[in-house]
Amino acid sequence: MDPKESYSLKLISNPVISPKGTFFVLNWIDFSSNDYRSSIYLKTEKEVIRLTWEGKESQPYFYDNRLLYVKGGQEDSLMRSSLGEPEKIFSFHKIKKFLPYHDGFIFLGEENQDKDKPFEATSRKYRFDSRGLLRSRTSLYYFNGQEIRRVMGGNFDVTDFDTDGKRVVASATLTGDDVSLQDVFEVDINSSSFQRLTKGEGAVYSLALTKEGFAYLGHRKGLSPWARKDIIFEDGRSVTCGKTCGNSVVNDLFVKYGEKIEADGDKVISLGHEGGFVNVYSIGDSKAEKITEVEGVVLDFDFKDNKLEYVFSNPEKPSLMGNYDPNENVHGVVPRYEVNGIEGWVIERDLSSPNVVFVHGGPHTAYGYMYYIEFNFLYSEGFNVIYTNPSGSQGYGEEFAKAIVGSWCDIDFKEITNFLKSLKLKGKFHLTGGSYGGYFTNMAITKTDFFASGIAERSISNLVSMCGTSDIGFWFNAVEAGISDPWNKESIEKLLEMSPIYHVEKVKTPLMLIHGEEDFRCPIEQAEQYFIALKSKGIEVKLIRYPGDSHEHARRGKPLNMIDRLSRKAEWLKSH
Structure with a gap:
């Protein structure tokens, strides 16, 4: 298979239910411009109609019998259309989310800043992956029909908001910006004042207003990347969907499907993750009810007036919504499910083919029962593909996710090794992964020469130096190593002991390192x-370096770089 063909997909996102049908965004790659494109479509009972044509449109929203959406360019524009010629409402550098409010709109925006000026860092989080130096932050703005006014902002990010036309609530990193923890705030649009509503420390990934108050997807467990996510209500009630709310399944589809919840009357709708599957849940009366039985992973959804529309993926198809399949000629290979202490999957050609073992990042994410671009490409190139969810993975309970804290590439290394031995496959084994999976690859080859070769992407080799160079390293490395202060002698020794560079003299395995030059993670x-x-x-x-690419280089890097990456990986694996 041509690597370019692997990325010649159309992916659905942002479904929006309306009386006219379901609006949605279709995403694809334009290889001639080396860029990503998106347009808005309408799905009715009879047909699917394309509504916008410039390839820079997103965030559909149906209001007052008209379609609202954001058109990208040198700056973003909020557009309004009666499904005819659109009109521009206002423009801003970046519009990340908007909602109607009275005679205008509230929106999350980011102002344009001069990137050529000197930059002064005053806090530990002064740059962030895929954003660069934090010269501007995401703030909450109000457009009253004539002018734009900042309502909530500063040296922190407003991460989400909701309004019912009367009340406005927002989540922001105001009280925990260095470590990107969030709280929920009551916002007064008229006075541009706000009041904290949540207590303690924790994460708020998405929030919504219900008839009884606000609800949010997150936790109040402080700095704990392994924490189970719940739906937490304003009155303190907490409900879990599956093993954890939201979607912690990693994928290499080139659309960033964010966490979300929605409120419809007295119901809260969320995703719930269990094992390799993600489904839609309805939360009411402090109970979570699974309302889909998808043999795959739900990626996005909308719920209005007791109607549900959702986008999902399974191993055969990258993107489906109801009976609409934008990739009719794409048929992924269905993996074989295996259990040996941990869950895993094998996309198998035959017993004698060479094998590529993938380790996911996070480390507290998981692989899922869905379509993977790279897995299908390597299968087409003659390889068996193996991927597992060892200790540390989400979707199996919080204790399972926390099990590797303080001992990376230890219990999970043993679990993966035992899993591979149980498969009775005869070909050579190769090891690869990104982020934590890249760390695992670097560390595993200091423990064994079992693998014919390794490929470590956006990887970690030195947990000490990462504390001072990563956007999150100064706190993430500490909590994951089980220490409090990474800059004392005992802690440095612990971090070094956990670092592949400390054991480099034991390596015998050939290794290819792949990295984006603008990776701040x-x-x-x-x-x-x-x-x-x-x-x-x-x-x-x-060492393969990709200029201009961030930590997302394998998921949403420059398209031509991603094609080159697949070619290089296949060549390396075949040569070993």
């Missing part, structure tokens, strides 16, 4: 250190 210095160390030790090693 796991900075490229991590790959540079390991490359120089392995090269100095006489180990076969390559």
Whole structure:
């Protein structure tokens, strides 16, 4: 299969139920411009109609019998259409979310800043992956029909908001910006004042107003990346959907499907994750009821007037909504389900084919029963593909997710090794993964020479240096290592012991390192250190650098870079 063909997909997002049908966004890659495109469509009972044509439209919203949406460009514009010629309402540098309010609109926006001016850092979180230096922050604005006024903002980010036309609530990192923890605030649009409503410390991934108050998807467990996400109500009630609310399944589809909840009357609608599956749940009377039985992963949804529309993926199809399939000629290979202490899947050609073992990132995410671009490409290139959810993964309970804290690539290494032995496959094994999966690859080859080769992407080699160079390293590495202060002697020794660079003399396995040059999550210095160390030790090693790409290089990097990446991975694996 041509790597370009692997990415020649159309992906559905942002379904919006209306009396006219379901509006949605269709996303694709324009290889000629090396860029991503999106347009708005309408699905009725009889047909699917394209409504916008420039390829830069997103965020459909149906209000007052008209379609609202955001058109991208040098700046974003909020547009209004009666399904004819659209009119521009207002423009702003970036419009991330909007809702009607009285005679105008409330929106999350980010102002344009001069990137050529010197930058002064005054807090530990002064840059962020895929955003760069934080010269501007996401704030809450009000457009009253004539002018735009900032309502809530500062040296923090407003991350979500909702309004019923009277009350306005918003989530923001005001009280925990360095470590990106959020609270919910009551916002007074007229006075531009706000009051904190949540107590303690925790995360707020999405929020919604109900008839009884606000509800949000998140937790109040402080700095705990492994924490189970619940639906938490204003009165303190907490409900879990599946093993954790929301969707913690990783994918390599090039649309960023964010966390969301919706309120409809006295119901709250959310996703719930269990094992390799994600479904839609309805929460009412402090109970969660699963309202879909999808053999796959629900990626996005809308719920209005007791009607549900959702977008999902399964191993055969990257993107489906009801009976609408924008990729009729795409047929992914269905994996075989395997259990040996942990759950996993095998996309198998035959027992003698070479095998590629994938380890997911996070580490507290999971693989799911869905379509993966890279897995299907490598299968077409002659490889068996194996992927598992070992300890540390979400979807199996909070204790399971927390099990590797303080001992990365330990219990999960043993679980994956035992899983592979149980498969009775005869071909050579190769190991790969990104982020934590890249760390795992770097660390595993210091423990075994079982693998014929490794490919570590956006990886970690030195947990000490990462504390001072990563956008989250100064707190994330500490809590994941089970320490409080990463800059004392005992903590440094613990972080070094957990670092692949500390054990580099044990490596015998050929390794390819792949990294985006603008990765602020796991900075490229991590790959540079390991490359120089392995090269100095006489180990076969390559470092592939992608200019302009962030930590998302394998999911939403520059399209031509992603094509090149698949080609290089296949060539490396075949040569070993």
